[in-house]
Amino acid sequence: MPLSATRSPAEPAVLSEGARRIVCAAAPLFAAKGFSGVSITDIAAAVGGSKANIFHHFPNKKALYIEAIRFVCQSLRSRLEPVADADRAGGNPLVMLAGRRLQQMFDEPDAVRLILREVFVGEKGIDRSLVAEILQQNFGQFVGELRDEQRAGRVRRDIDPALVAITILALNNFFFRTWKILARFEEFAGYDTPQACAAAALETLSKGLTNV
C-alpha cells in the first residue's frame, strides 16, 4: 500500500511508474462515467494490464479514485500561473481573463470534468477539501487579477471583484458543459463557438463593469 489516504490533499503524491500509468488511464474514465460507473476491469483494460496489478498499487478502488483527483488537481494547478503584465494590455480585460480560463478548461477537459464532478456532485465518501482547495486557489487568484485591473483603472473600482469572478466562473462552467445543447437553441444561432458566445456575454456585461 504505497499511498496514504490521510496525506494532505495538497501534498504531491510520489507515484511509481506503474501506478502513474494506472492513474493516467483511470482519470479520463472516472471523469466520463463517475466512480461507480467505472469498474476495475475497465481500468485494467484501458491501461493494458491486469486487475490484480491495480490492487497491488492501490489498496482499493476508492484510493485509486482519490489519487486520480489528486493527479488532475496537481496538473491543473501548474497551469494557473498569473498572466504576465505584458499580455494584459489592449482589449476588454474581462474577455481576456475569462477567455484564458475557458481555454484552459477546453485544453484539459478530462481533468476539469473530474474536478467539476466532485465540486458539483460529490462522490461517495470522498473528501471535498481536496477539490475545494483547488477551487479556492483558482478563485482567489482570479479575484486578485480582477483587483489588479481595478487598480489599473480598466475595471470599475466600486464593485466587488468576487461577484465579478463568480459570474465569470459560472459562465465559463456553463459554456464548457452545455454548449452542445445550447448550440441547438435558436437564440444562439449567431454564435459559432462557446468562446465567441462567452466573449459576447462578457462584452455585454462589461457595459456596466468596466471603465473606459
Place this chain on the structure above:
Amino acid sequence: MPLSATRSPAEPAVLSEGARRIVCAAAPLFAAKGFSGVSITDIAAAVGGSKANIFHHFPNKKALYIEAIRFVCQSLRSRLEPVADADRAGGNPLVMLAGRRLQQMFDEPDAVRLILREVFVGEKGIDRSLVAEILQQNFGQFVGELRDEQRAGRVRRDIDPALVAITILALNNFFFRTWKILARFEEFAGYDTPQACAAAALETLSKGLTNV
C-alpha cells in the same frame, strides 16, 4: 411492462400507484448518486418493498431511471408559469426574475439535481432530448420575460436577452450547486445566503444591464 420507452418525452406517463411510489423513492437517490451509483436493492429499501416488485412495474433499471427523469421534468414544468404583470413592478427586474428561478431550484433540489445531472454529465444511453426539451422551454420562457422587460424599458434595449439569460442561469446554477463550498471562502464572508449573494451579483451586473 406498463411503460413504453419510445413514448414522446413530453407525453405524461400514466403510472399506477405502486409505480408512482417507486419513482418517487428512486428519483432522489438517482439525483444524489447517479444511475450506476444506485442499485435496485437501494431503491427497494427506500420504497420499503421488494426488488421483484420493481421489475414488475418497470422492465429494467434504465426504464425506471427514464421514468424518474420524466416525472421530475413534469413536476418542474408545472412550476414554470410566467410571472404575472402585477408582480413585476418595483425593484430590479433581473433580481426578481432570477431570484424567482433560484428559489424554484432550492424548492425542488432533488428534481433539479437529477435534471442537471443529465444536462451536465449525461448518463449512459439516456436520450438527452428529454432534458434538452425542458431546458429549452425554461430558457425560451426566460428570454421572453427579459424581452418583456426590454419593451417596458426596465432593461436596456441594445443587448441580446439570450446573453443575459444565459448569464443568470449560469449564476443560479453555480450558486445552487457550490454555495456550501463558496460560503467558506473569505471573499463571500459578507453574504449570508446564496440568494443574497446572487442578488448582489445581479445588482452589480445591472449597472450596465438596466436603464433607470
Place this chain on the structure above:
DNA sequence: GTCTATATATTGATAGAC
C-alpha cells in the same frame, strides 16, 4: 511488478407462490 486463478459479495433480472 506483473501475472493467472480464485474467492466472495453484489449486481440486474427471473420464476413462481400467494
Place this chain on the structure above:
DNA sequence: GTCTATCAATATATAGAC
C-alpha cells in the same frame, strides 16, 4: 401487486507463482 427464493453475470478484492 407483492412477495421469497434464486439465477447468471459482474463487481471488488485476494492468493500465490514468476
